[in-house]
Amino acid sequence: MRVVQKFGGSSVADADSIKRVARRIVATQQRGLEVVVVISAMGDTTDELMELALKVSPQPRARELDMLLTAGERMSAALLAMAINDLGATARSFTGSQAGVITTGTHGDARIIDITPGRIVSALDDGDIVIVAGFQGVSQTTKDVTTLGRGASDTTAVALAAALHASHCEIYSDVDGVFTADPRIVPGARRIPEICYEDMLEMAANGAKILHLRCVEYARRENVPVHVRSSFSDRPGTWVKDINYEEGGMEQPLISGVAHDRSEAKITIVGVPDQVGAAASIFTTVADADINIDMIVQNVSREHEARTDISFTLAQQDGAKAIKALRAVQEQIGFFDVLYNDQVGKVSVVGVGMRSHPGVTARFFRALADAGVNIGMISTSEIRISVVVDIDDVDRAVRAGHTAFGLDSDEQAIVYAGTGR
Amino acid sequence: MRVVQKFGGSSVADADSIKRVARRIVATQQRGLEVVVVISAMGDTTDELMELALKVSPQPRARELDMLLTAGERMSAALLAMAINDLGATARSFTGSQAGVITTGTHGDARIIDITPGRIVSALDDGDIVIVAGFQGVSQTTKDVTTLGRGASDTTAVALAAALHASHCEIYSDVDGVFTADPRIVPGARRIPEICYEDMLEMAANGAKILHLRCVEYARRENVPVHVRSSFSDRPGTWVKDINYEEGGMEQPLISGVAHDRSEAKITIVGVPDQVGAAASIFTTVADADINIDMIVQNVSREHEARTDISFTLAQQDGAKAIKALRAVQEQIGFFDVLYNDQVGKVSVVGVGMRSHPGVTARFFRALADAGVNIGMISTSEIRISVVVDIDDVDRAVRAGHTAFGLDSDEQAIVYAGTGR
Numbered sequence: 069m070r071v072v073q074k075f076g077g078s079s080v081a082d083a084d085s086i087k088r089v090a091r092r093i094v095a096t097q098q099r100g101l102e103v104v105v106v107i108s109a110m111g112d113t114t115d116e117l118m119e120l121a122l123k124v125s126p127q128p129r130a131r132e133l134d135m136l137l138t139a140g141e142r143m144s145a146a147l148l149a150m151a152i153n154d155l156g157a158t159a160r161s162f163t164g165s166q167a168g169v170i171t172t173g174t175h176g177d178a179r180i181i182d183i184t185p186g187r188i189v190s191a192l193d194d195g196d197i198v199i200v201a202g203f204q205g206v207s208q209t210t211k212d213v214t215t216l217g218r219g220a221s222d223t224t225a226v227a228l229a230a231a232l233h234a235s236h237c238e239i240y241s242d243v244d245g246v247f248t249a250d251p252r253i254v255p256g257a258r259r260i261p262e263i264c265y266e267d268m269l270e271m272a273a274n275g276a277k278i279l280h281l282r283c284v285e286y287a288r289r290e291n292v293p294v295h296v297r298s299s300f301s302d303r304p305g306t307w308v309k310d311i312n313y314e315e316g317g318m319e320q321p322l323i324s325g326v327a328h329d330r331s332e333a334k335i336t337i338v339g340v341p342d343q344v345g346a347a348a349s350i351f352t353t354v355a356d357a358d359i360n361i362d363m364i365v366q367n368v369s370r371e372h373e374a375r376t377d378i379s380f381t382l383a384q385q386d387g388a389k390a391i392k393a394l395r396a397v398q399e400q401i402g403f404f405d406v407l408y409n410d411q412v413g414k415v416s417v418v419g420v421g422m423r424s425h426p427g428v429t430a431r432f433f434r435a436l437a438d439a440g441v442n443i444g445m446i447s448t449s450e451i452r453i454s455v456v457v458d459i460d461d462v463d464r465a466v467r468a469g470h471t472a473f474g475l476d477s478d479e480q481a482i483v484y485a486g487t488g489r
Numbered sequence: 490m491r492v493v494q495k496f497g498g499s500s501v502a503d504a505d506s507i508k509r510v511a512r513r514i515v516a517t518q519q520r521g522l523e524v525v526v527v528i529s530a531m532g533d534t535t536d537e538l539m540e541l542a543l544k545v546s547p548q549p550r551a552r553e554l555d556m557l558l559t560a561g562e563r564m565s566a567a568l569l570a571m572a573i574n575d576l577g578a579t580a581r582s583f584t585g586s587q588a589g590v591i592t593t594g595t596h597g598d599a600r601i602i603d604i605t606p607g608r609i610v611s612a613l614d615d616g617d618i619v620i621v622a623g624f625q626g627v628s629q630t631t632k633d634v635t636t637l638g639r640g641a642s643d644t645t646a647v648a649l650a651a652a653l654h655a656s657h658c659e660i661y662s663d664v665d666g667v668f669t670a671d672p673r674i675v676p677g678a679r680r681i682p683e684i685c686y687e688d689m690l691e692m693a694a695n696g697a698k699i700l701h702l703r704c705v706e707y708a709r710r711e712n713v714p715v716h717v718r719s720s721f722s723d724r725p726g727t728w729v730k731d732i733n734y735e736e737g738g739m740e741q742p743l744i745s746g747v748a749h750d751r752s753e754a755k756i757t758i759v760g761v762p763d764q765v766g767a768a769a770s771i772f773t774t775v776a777d778a779d780i781n782i783d784m785i786v787q788n789v790s791r792e793h794e795a796r797t798d799i800s801f802t803l804a805q806q807d808g809a810k811a812i813k814a815l816r817a818v819q820e821q822i823g824f825f826d827v828l829y830n831d832q833v834g835k836v837s838v839v840g841v842g843m844r845s846h847p848g849v850t851a852r853f854f855r856a857l858a859d860a861g862v863n864i865g866m867i868s869t870s871e872i873r874i875s876v877v878v879d880i881d882d883v884d885r886a887v888r889a890g891h892t893a894f895g896l897d898s899d900e901q902a903i904v905y906a907g908t909g910r
Contacts, residue, residue, distance in 0.1 A: 083544035117564070123504035125571040132574065135567035135582050139560040143538070146556035150546040153553065161556050166632070187632070211587070211608070 070192070070234040071096065074106040074202065074225035078242055079299045080144050081111035089299065090151035093197060097157055102192045104232060106202040106225040107148055109140025130175035134204075134215045138163070141201035141221070149199045159197040162187060164204035164213075168231075169224060171205035171214045178205060178214035180223065180286075183231035192232075200228060222283035230290035237287070238295045239279065245296050245305030246271065246278050248325040248475040253463050256476040260324060261304070264311045266420050267324040270452045274416040275329030284308065322428065323419035323473040328466050330413045332362060333387045334444070334456060336379040337394065339404030347378060349401050350394070357393040359386040362414075363447040363456065375404075379445060381456060384410050412444060413462035416454040417469050428473075429453055435472035441465045491613070491655040492517065495527040495623065495646035499663055500720045501565050502532035510720065511572035514618060518578055523613045525653060527623040527646040528569055530561025551596030555625075555636045559584070562622035562642070570620045580618040583608060585625035585634070589652075590645060592626035592635045599626060599635035601644065601707070604652035613653075621649060643704035651711035658708070659716045660700065666717050666726030667692065667699055669746040669896040674884045677897040681745060682725070685732040687841050688745040691873045695837040696750030705729065743849065744840035744894040749887050751834045753783060754808045755865070755877060757800040758815065760825030768799060770822050771815070778814040780807040783835075784868040784877065796825075800866060802877060805831050833865060834883035837875040838890050849894075850874050856893035862886045 073093065080086045097103045117137050121128040128136075145161035152159035168184035191198045202221025207214050216223060222239055229237035246268065249257040263271075265288035272281045278296055287294050287308060297305025313320040340346050347366065354361060362381040382390055387408060394406045422428040432453055436443060441464055445456035457465050470476060494514065501507045518524045538558050542549045549557075566582035573580035589605035612619050623642025628635050637644055643660055650658035667689065670678040684692075686709035693702045699717055708715050708729060718726025734741040761767050768787065775782060783802040803811055808829060815827050843849040853874055857864060862885055866877035878886050891897060 083541070086545050120504070120564075121568065121571060124507050124568045125575045127575075128571040129574045132567045132570040132580075132582055135570070136564055139564045139567075142563070143541075143557055143560045146553045146560075147542065147545045149553040149556070150542060150549040153550045154546045154548075159553075161553055163556075 069100070070102040070104065070232050072104045072106060072225050072229040072232065072234045072237045073240065074221055074238065075108065075240045075299060076221070076242075077108040077111050077113070077144075079240055080107060080148060083147075086110075086144070086147050087151050090148060090155055092299065093148075093159075094152060094155045094157045097197055104188060104192070104198045104200060104228055104234070105148065106200050106221055106228060107141060107144045108202050108221045110144045110147075113140040113143070131212055134175045134213050137215055138201065138204040138213050141203050145199045145201040152197055152199075157197055158195065159199055160191045161199040161201070162191075163201050164224065165206035167198075167200040167228070169200075169205035169227070170208050171216065173207040173209050173212070173214065175212070175214055177217045178207065180205060180216065180227045181208055183227055185228065185231050188228070188232065200224065220280060220282065222280045223286055226283050226286045226290070226292050226294060229292045230286070234292070236293040236295055238297060239283075240297060240299035241278060242298065242300065243278065244298045244301070244303055246276065246308070246325070249466050249470045250328065253328070253466050254326075254470045254476070257470065258475065258477045260306050262307045262309065262311060263324050264420055265308060266451055267418050268308045270416065270418040270449065271325055271327045274327040274414065274418065274452065274454060275331075276325070276327045279308070320421045321419055322421040322425060323417050323469075323475065324421075325418055325475065326466050326469040326473075327416045327418060328413060328462055329416075330459060330462060331384055332381045332412065332414055332456075333384045333408060333410035334379055334381050334412050335387070335390060335394070336377055336407040336409070337403050337405075338377050338407060339375045340378050341402050342374045342376050346401055346403075349397065350378060350403075353393050353397050354380075354382075354390055357389055359390050359393075363445050363454070365445045381412070381414070381445065411459045412456050413459045413465075414454055414456050415462060415465040415469060416452050417473065418452045420451045422453075423450055431472055432469055435468040436465055439464045439468035441468065490521070491523040491525065491653050493525045493527060493646050493650040493653065493655045493658045494661065495642055495659065496529065496661045496720060497642070497663075498529040498532050498534070498565075500661055501528060501569060504568075507531075507565070507568050508572050511569060511576055513720065514569075514580075515573060515576045515578045518618055525609060525613070525619045525621060525649055525655070526569065527621050527642055527649060528562060528565050529623050529642045531565045531568075534561040534564070552633055555596045555634050558636055559622065559625040559634050562624055566620045566622040570618075573618055573620075578618055579616065580620055581612045582620040582622070583612075584622050585645065586627035588619075588621040588649070590621075590626035590648070591629050592637065594628040594630050594633070594635065596633070596635055598638040599628065600703075601626060601637065601648045602629055604648055606649065606652050609649070609653065621645065638703075641701060641703065643701045644707055647704050647707045647711070647713050647715060650713045651707070655713070657714040657716055659718060660704075661718060661720035662699060663719065663721065664699065665719045665722070665724060667697065667729070667746070670887050670891045671749065674749070674887050675747075675891045675897070678891065679896065679898045681727050683728045683730065683732060684745050685841055686729060687872055688839050689729045691837065691839040691870065692746055692748045695748040695835065695839065695873065695875060696752075697746070697748045700729070741842045742840055743842040743846055744838050744890075744896065745842075746839055746896065747887050747890040747894075748837045748839060749834060749883055750837075751880060751883060752805055753802045753833065753835055753877075754805045754829060754831035755800055755802050755833050756808070756811060756815070757798055757828040757830070758824050758826075759798050759828060760796045761799050762823045763795045763797050767822055767824075770818065771799060771824075774814050774818050775801075775803075775811055778807075778810055780804075780811050780814075784866050784875070786866045802833070802835070802866065832880045833877050834880045834886075835875055835877050836883060836886040836890060837873050838894065839873045841872045843874075844871055852893055853890055856889040857886055860885045860889035862889065
């Protein structure tokens with residue numbers, strides 16, 4: 069049986085951490101498993117390399133930046149292999165390119181196209197532990213070294229698990245798993261033992277930082293069970309996997325968890341002419357500036373004015389660029405003003421169980437009202453309800469949602485869909 | 490016309506140095522040349538990585554050490570390419586593997602077998618400046634990353650110059666070229682404008698640190714002219730090349746220079762039985778311990794004792810290992826004792842011109858005697874005379890040799906072979 073384990077930068081921040089992780093990996097092999105490890109760069113290495121690059125060039129060319137940054141994982145992979153070799157096991161390190169991680173050519177944000185793990189399989193056949201440098205691959209077209217974007221070592225791990233037909237992929241972190249809410253905000257938040265891909269996707273997309281969105285997407289597509297757990301303990305963490313509630317006889321939770329995100333901002337375009345194509349022009353402008361938007365709300369048009377307001381949310385880091393792009397078309401489109409507000413937060417309740425339960429929205433909004441939280445914007449999917457609130461209300465909104473759906477830790481911890489009827 | 494330029498670690502020690510080197514490289518391209526640059530790791534990077542490795546593992550596996558250390562040149566290559574791209578030229582960096590540097594599989598000390606520079610040529614055809622990470626390659630058999638041994642970026646540069654049919658290879662350093670002696674010892678030492686491969690080989694093998702032996706060997710074999718020069722000036726340095734004195738009408742120097750080496754030690758084995766095979770046993774023992782020896786002197790056997798003394802020199806770093814190996818066979822071979830002395834130095838006069846001049850040895854020894862230097866051991870080749878002297882006599886011996894062969898800087902600086910007759 070094969071397993072892929074991924075350790076992040078904080079797990080290999082110094083020589084002692086590397087040795088600790090090495091012991092853990094060797095213990096896994098000693099339990100009779102074939103082990104492939106995906107490793108991130110040590111501690112702050114990537115940030116330090118980036119700083120060095122900016123000292124040399126104000127805007128480093130992306131190809132060369134990838135060449136530079138990939139040195140980080142290469143170093144940690146080699147060091148980890150050395151540490152394992154001292155424990156009586158044998159390990160071989162591979163770069164992304166050597167491991168057969170084939171990607172698109174978009175430097176800094178490449179996508180994995182294919183994995184050709186010939187060298188990995190042959191090392192496993194030799195009885196070796198395989199260490200793969202995460203976050204990197206090789207462009208299918210140019211054969212240049214690429215990076216998958218920050219934090220994408222998780223995706224490398226899941227992609228390798230799929231290509232190697234591993235039983236599952238273990239993502240190690242400094243927390244015990246996925247929680248029903250951020251325990252720093254909700255002290256009674258509980259570890260979720262199992263969560264389906266859909267819920268994990270929504271949690272990740274709406275602020276839960278434990279797993280990267282692309283990693284979860286990949287895991288769902290390839291049906292790779294992911295075990296998110298702590299590198300500091302042997303306790304079970306959270307299994308992200310396909311859950312058939314009917315078949316397993318399990319009760320489906322109404323809500324899996326409450327996610328929040330303070331990294332967005334809200335832009336309001338005031339006095340948009342109520343004409344065909346005005347909204348299209350606005351969002352074409354934003355899209356052309358290569359900015360992703362999240363929620364959109366268009367106010368009901370005030371008929372006597374023939375004008376409306378449009379609000380949308382986007383990542384704070386794109387704020388200045390968006391404002392600039394919109395100002396440039398203000399006259400042409402003919403709106404009155406652009407307002408920017410980054411003192412907002414998004415709070416989402418997530419759960420596939422809500423599909424069959426129309427009362428969820430009402431219960432959430434009632435809880436927010438009772439907590440005195442004013443709702444700025446609303447957006448829903450089939451399995452998620454998100455609200456934008458004032459940044460000072462985020463914590464209260466998270467706690468209110470968590471309590472309202474019975475997620476607070478006590479003997480009757482989870483409100484199951486079955487009991488809500 | 491193509492040129493290969495090699496810059497060492499001190500030339501790219503920080504962001505400012507990298508930018509300075511970048512300007513130099515772009516200026517070369519602007520003179521109409523196709524430029525391939527071989528780069529070492531920044532400043533002390535390699536030592537720092539080695540330190541890190543030793544923190545993780547007392548004896549890091551060689552394959553993984555190569556994986557780790559090669560990150561150094563990868564980083565400097567990427568940074569240099571970024572800096573060049575900011576100057577309006579375009580540069581692409583390549584690892585040794587990407588550049589097609591095919592080597593043997595001896596990790597830490599691999600030899601270049603072949604260069605397959607397809608990607609380099611194609612980048613040059615695109616008008617790009619090519620930056621190659623020095624000191625590294627890829628094993629022909631295992632496809633693993635290899636290093637060529639410390640300082641071997643010079644060899645990478647010469648090998649690439651040969652494979653790319655470059656007009657010549659420029660090795661940049663912090664001095665102006667090859668000198669007739671170390672200017673710190675001989676203030677009147679002169680830069681040698683041209684030196685033949687043979688003399689440069691002997692200089693390098695006998696302590697002149699400016700070029701690595703293997704690099705000169707490669708240059709001679711492939712007939713690549715090497716220009717050794719300073720990265721801090723535009724002055725001409727030293728051309729190492731094939732010199733046909735007959736044809737060029739040049740006068741051949743009797744002596745090219747005086748080299749010295751303080752890194753050796755002398756071992757004397759006392760009371761070796763004067764029997765067939767005793768010396769063979771001793772040197773087999775040393776060879777089996779993987780120790781290279783330099784000079785050997787066997788004393789004339791004292792007939793009434795049927796015993797002799799054997800002395801040889803070796804690198805100081807191998808001293809402890811050699812003593813241990815010899816002590817282990819002392820009883821079996823039956824010698825009396827092993828003496829170790831690292832308070833010695835080797836001084837060599839080098840020059841193809843001495844082939845036709847039997848008087849050179851006499852002149853050198855006379856000069857040493859006049860300077861009060863006692864000669865411990867003597868070794869000669871067709872174009873070199875070396876003596877081992879007490880370490881405190883090294884400077885005096887160098888100066889004596891330098892003066893004796895008229896190398897001191899003045900208007901009649903060089904003693905040409907023709908004038909010595």
